[in-house]
Amino acid sequence: MTFAPKRVLALAAVAVTAALALTACADTGSSSPTSGSSGGSGNLSITFLPKNLGNPYFDTSAKGGQAAVAEFGGTFNQVGPAQASPDGQVSYINTATQQGVGALVVSANDPKAICDSLNQARSAGVKVVTFDSDTETSCRDIFVNQATSDGIAKVQVDLIAKQIGDSGEIAILSAAANATNQNAWIDKMKALLASDHPNIKLVDVVYGNDDDQTSFDKTAALLQAHPNLKGIISPTTVGIAAAARYLSTSAYKGKVALTGLGTPNQMRAYIKDGTVTSFALWNPEDLGYLAAYAAEALIKGEITGKQGDTFTAGKLGKFTVGADGTVLLGDPFVFDASNIDNFNF
Amino acid sequence: MTAPTTTATVRVVKNYDKPFWRRVLLSRETAIVVLLIAVAIVSASTVRGFNQPLTLTFLLLDVAPILLIALPMTLIMITGEIDLSVGSMVGLSSVTTGVLVQAGAPFGVAALAALLVGVIGGAINGFLVTVVGLPSLAVTIGTLALFRGLAVGLLGTTAVTSFPVEWTALAKAKIAGTAIPYIIVPFLVLLVIFALLLHFTPFGRGVYAIGLSKDAARFSGVHVERTKFVLFVLAGVVSAFAGIFYTLRFGSARGDNATGLELQVIAAVVLGGVSVFGGRGQLYGVIAAVLLIGTLSSALRLVNVTSDVINIITGTLLVLSVIGASVLAFLQSRRRRPAPTPTVAASAAS
Numbered sequence: 001m002t003f004a005p006k007r008v009l010a011l012a013a014v015a016v017t018a019a020l021a022l023t024a025c026a027d028t029g030s031s032s033p034t035s036g037s038s039g040g041s042g043n044l045s046i047t048f049l050p051k052n053l054g055n056p057y058f059d060t061s062a063k064g065g066q067a068a069v070a071e072f073g074g075t076f077n078q079v080g081p082a083q084a085s086p087d088g089q090v091s092y093i094n095t096a097t098q099q100g101v102g103a104l105v106v107s108a109n110d111p112k113a114i115c116d117s118l119n120q121a122r123s124a125g126v127k128v129v130t131f132d133s134d135t136e137t138s139c140r141d142i143f144v145n146q147a148t149s150d151g152i153a154k155v156q157v158d159l160i161a162k163q164i165g166d167s168g169e170i171a172i173l174s175a176a177a178n179a180t181n182q183n184a185w186i187d188k189m190k191a192l193l194a195s196d197h198p199n200i201k202l203v204d205v206v207y208g209n210d211d212d213q214t215s216f217d218k219t220a221a222l223l224q225a226h227p228n229l230k231g232i233i234s235p236t237t238v239g240i241a242a243a244a245r246y247l248s249t250s251a252y253k254g255k256v257a258l259t260g261l262g263t264p265n266q267m268r269a270y271i272k273d274g275t276v277t278s279f280a281l282w283n284p285e286d287l288g289y290l291a292a293y294a295a296e297a298l299i300k301g302e303i304t305g306k307q308g309d310t311f312t313a314g315k316l317g318k319f320t321v322g323a324d325g326t327v328l329l330g331d332p333f334v335f336d337a338s339n340i341d342n343f344n345f
Numbered sequence: 346m347t348a349p350t351t352t353a354t355v356r357v358v359k360n361y362d363k364p365f366w367r368r369v370l371l372s373r374e375t376a377i378v379v380l381l382i383a384v385a386i387v388s389a390s391t392v393r394g395f396n397q398p399l400t401l402t403f404l405l406l407d408v409a410p411i412l413l414i415a416l417p418m419t420l421i422m423i424t425g426e427i428d429l430s431v432g433s434m435v436g437l438s439s440v441t442t443g444v445l446v447q448a449g450a451p452f453g454v455a456a457l458a459a460l461l462v463g464v465i466g467g468a469i470n471g472f473l474v475t476v477v478g479l480p481s482l483a484v485t486i487g488t489l490a491l492f493r494g495l496a497v498g499l500l501g502t503t504a505v506t507s508f509p510v511e512w513t514a515l516a517k518a519k520i521a522g523t524a525i526p527y528i529i530v531p532f533l534v535l536l537v538i539f540a541l542l543l544h545f546t547p548f549g550r551g552v553y554a555i556g557l558s559k560d561a562a563r564f565s566g567v568h569v570e571r572t573k574f575v576l577f578v579l580a581g582v583v584s585a586f587a588g589i590f591y592t593l594r595f596g597s598a599r600g601d602n603a604t605g606l607e608l609q610v611i612a613a614v615v616l617g618g619v620s621v622f623g624g625r626g627q628l629y630g631v632i633a634a635v636l637l638i639g640t641l642s643s644a645l646r647l648v649n650v651t652s653d654v655i656n657i658i659t660g661t662l663l664v665l666s667v668i669g670a671s672v673l674a675f676l677q678s679r680r681r682r683p684a685p686t687p688t689v690a691a692s693a694a695s
Binding site for chain 1: 394397403506597601602603642643653
C-alpha cells in the first residue's frame with residue numbers, strides 16, 4: 001500500500017498531541033485576558049450581537065447603538081453569524097468572553113441555547129443586555145423590550161379608529177391561527193374595541209399564515225365576503241404588506257383603510273401611493289440606542305438590573321427597570337408619509 | 346498485473362521509490378500540520394485574548410461535532426464516495442432526543458434511540474448506494490433533505506430545552522485540571538478505533554483499494570459493497586452521537602440544529618488531504634485541518650473579523666490547498682521522471 005502504517009500512526013498521534021499541547025501550553029503562560037474589565041466599572045467596550053448580520057432591521061438598531069456609544073465615549077463593535085442560528089451566536093459570545101468586553105448586547109436566536117455561554121460571559125465580568133428577543137431571565141442582566149402587548153394592541157386600534165371615523169365594520173388579517181404573539185394582541189384588541197369603541201364591529205379574523213400569497217388571497221376573500229368593510233388590521237409584517245399590495249391595485253384602494261404592524265421598506269410604496277395612511281412598529285434605532293445606554297449604566301454600576309433602578313439614556317430621557325429586569329422602550333412608533341423616509345429597514 | 350489495474354500499480358511504485366522522510370515532509374498532511382502550528386503560534390503571540398485556557402475549551406467544543414463526523418467521512422471519501430446527509434442526521438438525532446425527553450423518556454433511553462436512528466439513517470444511505478447502486482452524491486442529497494424534513498416536521502418551530510442538568514453539564518465539563526472538554530475523550534476513543542480500522546485491518550486496506558480502483562479491489566477479493574455499507578452506517582451513528590452532544594451543549598433540540606454542518610466537515614476533510622476522487626488521505630491530516638479551520642476562525646473572531654470574511658478566508662485556504670496539491674503532484678511527477686513514458690505519465694495524472 002501507499003503508506004507505512006505504524007510510522008504514520010505515530011506521526012498522527014504526535015501531530016495531534018503537539019497541536020493540542022501547543023495551544024494548551026500557550027494557555028498556562030499568560031495573564032488574565034479580562035484585565036481591566038473585571039469589576040465592571042470602566043470598560044466601555046460594547047459589542048452588539050444581533051440575530052444575524054446583513055439584516056436591515058439590525059443594521060438600524062446598530063446605528064442607534066453606535067450613536068449612543070459615541071455619545072458616552074465607549075468603543076462600539078458589531079459581530080454576528082451570517083445565518084440566524086443559536087450555535088453561531090454562541091461562538092461570538094465566547095469570543096466576547098475571551099476579549100473581556102465590557103458589555104454584550106444580544107438579540108437571542110434561542111431563549112435557552114445561548115444561556116450557558118451568556119452566563120459564562122457574565123461570570124467573567126461581561127454585562128449582558130438582551131434586546132428585541134429575550135433569553136430566559138436568568139441569563140442576562142437586563143432586557144430592553146421594544147413594546148408591550150398592551151401598547152401594540154392599543155396603537156393598532158387607535159390607528160384604525162382614527163382612519164375609519166370610529167365606526168363601521170373591520171376585520172383582522174393575522175399570521176398563523178396558533179401564533180402566540182398575534183393571538184395575545186388580538187384578544188387585547190377585542191377587549192379595547194368592546195370597551196372604548198362600541199361603534200366599531202369586528203366582523204372577521206382570517207389567517208394568512210405569514211405567507212405572502214395566502215395573505216394576499218385572504219385579503220381578496222375578506223373584501224368579497226364583507227362588502228361593508230371599512231378597515232383591516234394586520235398585526236404582522238407579512239400580512240400588512242400582502243394586503244397593501246392587493247388593495248393598491250383594487251377598487252378598494254383609498255376606500256378600505258389598512259393598518260397594523262409593518263416595516264418602512266415594505267410599506268413605503270403603499271404609503272406614497274395613498275393605500276395606507278399610517279402603520280405602527282417600534283423604532284429599532286431607538287431600541288439599539290436605549291440598549292447601549294442600558295449597557296453603559298450596568299458597566300458603570302449605576303444599575304444592577306433590579307426592579308426600580310433608574311438610568312438616563314441620552315436624548316430618550318430617563319428609564320426605570322421594571323419587573324424581571326425589563327426596560328420598556330415605550331409606545332410603538334407610528335410611521336406615516338411625514339417620517340417614513342427617515343427609515344431604512 | 347493485467348490492464349485494468351495499471352493505475353493502482355503505478356501509484357504504488359511511484360510512492361515507494363521515495364524515502365519515508367521525503368514522503369512525510371512533502372506531504373499535504375504535513376503542510377496542514379505545519380500551518381496549524383504556525384497559526385496557533387502567531388495567534389497566541391499576537392491576538393489579544395487568544396492566549397488563555399478558555400480559547401482551547403471553546404475551540405474544542407466548537408469543532409467537536411466536526412472532529413467526530415470527520416472520522417467516518419474521511420473513510421467514506423477515501424473510497425471515493427461522499428455523505429452529504431451528516432448535518433441533517435445531527436439535526437434528526439437532536440430532535441429525536443428532544444421529542445423523547447419531552448415525552449418523558451429518561452435521557453439515556455432517548456440518546457440510545459437517537460443512535461438507533463443514526464444506524465437506520467446510515468443503513469438507508471448504504472442500502473441505496475450499495476444494493477440499489479445509486480451514486481452517493483445523489484442519494485445523500487436526497488437524505489439530506491429527507492432527514493432535515495423529518496427533524497423540522499417532528500418539532501416544527503418549537504425547541505425542547507428540558508434536558509437533565511447533569512447531562513448538559515457533562516457536555517461542557519472539562520477534564521479535571523485541564524482546559525480540555527470531556528467530549529474529546531469519546532473522540533479520542535473513536536480516533537483510535539478508526540485509525541486501527543483504517544491502517545491495521547484488511548477492511549482498511551480495502552477502503553484505500555476501493556478508492557484507487559473499485560474493479561481492481563473487487564477482483565482482489567475486497568467486499569466493496571459491504572465495506573461501503575458499513576462506512577455509511579458508521580457515518581450515521583457517529584453523526585447521531587454528534588447530534589446528542591450538540592443537543593446537550595446548547596441545551597436545545599431544534600429541527601434546524603447543525604444546518605450546513607456537512608459542508609464544514611467535507612471542507613475540512615478535503616483540506617486535510619483526502620482526494621475527492623478517492624484512494625488518498627490520512628486521518629491526521631483531516632484532524633489537523635479541522636483544528637486549523639477552528640483555530641483560524643477563533644483568532645479571526647477575536648480580532649473582530651466578520652463571519653463573511655472568515656468564510657472568504659477559509660474558502661480561499663481550501664481552494665489554494667487543492668491547487669497547491671495538484672501543482673506539487675505535477676512538479677514531482679516531472680522531476681522524478683525526466684523521460685517518462687507516455688502511459689505512465691497519463692495514468693499517474695489520472
